[in-house]
Amino acid sequence: MDDRTKLVDAGRHPEQQKGTVNPGVYRASTILFPNVAEFERPRAYPDVGYGRYGTSTAFNLQEAVQALEGGGQCLTVSSGKAAIVQALLALVEPGDHILVTDSAYGPTRTFADGFLKRFGVETTYYDPTIGAGIAGLIRPNTRVVFMESPGSLTFEVQDVPAMCQAARERGVVTVMDNTWATPLFFKPLAHGVDVSILAATKYIGGHSDLLMGTITTVPALADQMRARVHDMGTPAAADDCWLALRGLRTLAVRLAQHQAGAIAMAEWLAARPEVARVMHPALPDDPGHALWSRDFTGASGLFGIRLKPFGKPALTAMLDGLELFGMGFSWGGYESLIIPSRLARLRTVTPWPEGGPTLRLHIGLEAIDDLKADLAAGFERLKAAA
Numbered sequence: 574m575d576d577r578t579k580l581v582d583a584g585r586h587p588e589q590q591k592g593t594v595n596p597g598v599y600r601a602s603t604i605l606f607p608n609v610a611e612f613e614r615p616r617a618y619p620d621v622g623y624g625r626y627g628t629s630t631a632f633n634l635q636e637a638v639q640a641l642e643g644g645g646q647c648l649t650v651s652s653g654k655a656a657i658v659q660a661l662l663a664l665v666e667p668g669d670h671i672l673v674t675d676s677a678y679g680p681t682r683t684f685a686d687g688f689l690k691r692f693g694v695e696t697t698y699y700d701p702t703i704g705a706g707i708a709g710l711i712r713p714n715t716r717v718v719f720m721e722s723p724g725s726l727t728f729e730v731q732d733v734p735a736m737c738q739a740a741r742e743r744g745v746v747t748v749m750d751n752t753w754a755t756p757l758f759f760k761p762l763a764h765g766v767d768v769s770i771l772a773a774t775k776y777i778g779g780h781s782d783l784l785m786g787t788i789t790t791v792p793a794l795a796d797q798m799r800a801r802v803h804d805m806g807t808p809a810a811a812d813d814c815w816l817a818l819r820g821l822r823t824l825a826v827r828l829a830q831h832q833a834g835a836i837a838m839a840e841w842l843a844a845r846p847e848v849a850r851v852m853h854p855a856l857p858d859d860p861g862h863a864l865w866s867r868d869f870t871g872a873s874g875l876f877g878i879r880l881k882p883f884g885k886p887a888l889t890a891m892l893d894g895l896e897l898f899g900m901g902f903s904w905g906g907y908e909s910l911i912i913p914s915r916l917a918r919l920r921t922v923t924p925w926p927e928g929g930p931t932l933r934l935h936i937g938l939e940a941i942d943d944l945k946a947d948l949a950a951g952f953e954r955l956k957a958a959a
């Protein structure tokens with residue numbers, strides 16, 4: 574079945590909800606049992622027993638994400654960061670070692686360098702483009718290879734199948750943060766990944782009004798992951814599951830529009846004299862283009878640019894005057910965003926070369942000509958203040 578059909582169909586049970594197209598919001602702590610036998614009955618997931626393990630609202634969403642991810646078991650937690658933290662904690666013990674891409678989302682590094690280190694887990698960062706060479710960094714106590722492709726802020730594409738093969742041959746579990754592509758444009762499990770993570774906060778929700786993470790695990794790890802994630806006790810709330818499921822239904826049409834807008838904008842920016850480089854894997858001259866073409870079925874709305882050397886006052890003049898692009902963290906909503914990205918402090922093995930300022934853009938669902946006009950006026954301010 575085509576993914577677009579799954580997005581509409583999966584996790585919908587009108588017969589269980591008085592015929593309504595969408596599920597009800599079942600907010601619950603207590604679930605009442607009719608008798609002692611039901612109270613004492615061992616519960617197999619997904620089975621409603623206590624609100625913290627989810628109600629049918631969460632299970633409907635999990636079922637839909639699972640269908641899109643292509644099988645396995647989906648769990649929903651309270652944020653994308655919580656999904657990363659809990660998936661990693663479910664897989665490591667003190668004394669273990671993990672490998673994390675140097676292009677990982679900043680707060681992933683914060684967790685590895687802070688909590689995991691105190692917990693006795695050592696992290697080695699690796700060049701995101703290492704590919705099968707990851708084998709050379711695997712030690713006897715390496716438990717996890719963590720990937721994120723394209724990388725946060727710099728958008729390097731990873732050779733996920735080659736890395737997964739190298740890890741699997743050595744008994745190492747692979748975890749991937751797939752927030753950029755969503756399983757609509759890249760399917761981690763089909764490419765060999767064991768644990769697929771999404772910040773559902775971004776494109777699944779799609780409206781900048783919720784925080785959620787999903788952890789989808791291959792069947793072999795499902796029981797361990799579920800037990801350990803449940804042990805952390807931070808489920809996604811029923812209202813947010815309902816919103817995320819509502820967002821998911823329109824994911825395909827939104828992403829098609831984000832993709833078209835971002836590619837048009839990336840091409841326009843690549844031709845601007847103020848821009849030194851565009852970091853977008855769908856552009857043919859991007860270093861990650863060959864891998865992206867091989868493995869991905871689309872590109873989302875997030876990419877980076879590097880400007881020619883302009884000073885801070887010029888950059889500030891450009892950004893402060895923008896009218897359509899908002900400035901703020903996160904992305905994946907319907908609106909366009911731009912932020913200056915500070916790369917140097919986030920790299921340890923693949924230093925980012927000195928040069929002009931870098932920006933991260935999220936292209937929303939506005940008309941592209943209006944967005945170009947907003948940026949064109951910004952470039953005039955940039956040059957005037959240089």
Ligand SMILES: *Cc1c(COP(=O)(O)O)cnc(C)c1O
Nearest residue numbers: 652653654678752772774784785
């Ligand atoms: C935003 C983001 C997260 C974290 O999601 P939150 O819901 O904000 O915690 C994780 N990974 C990537 C790649 C992200 O962009």
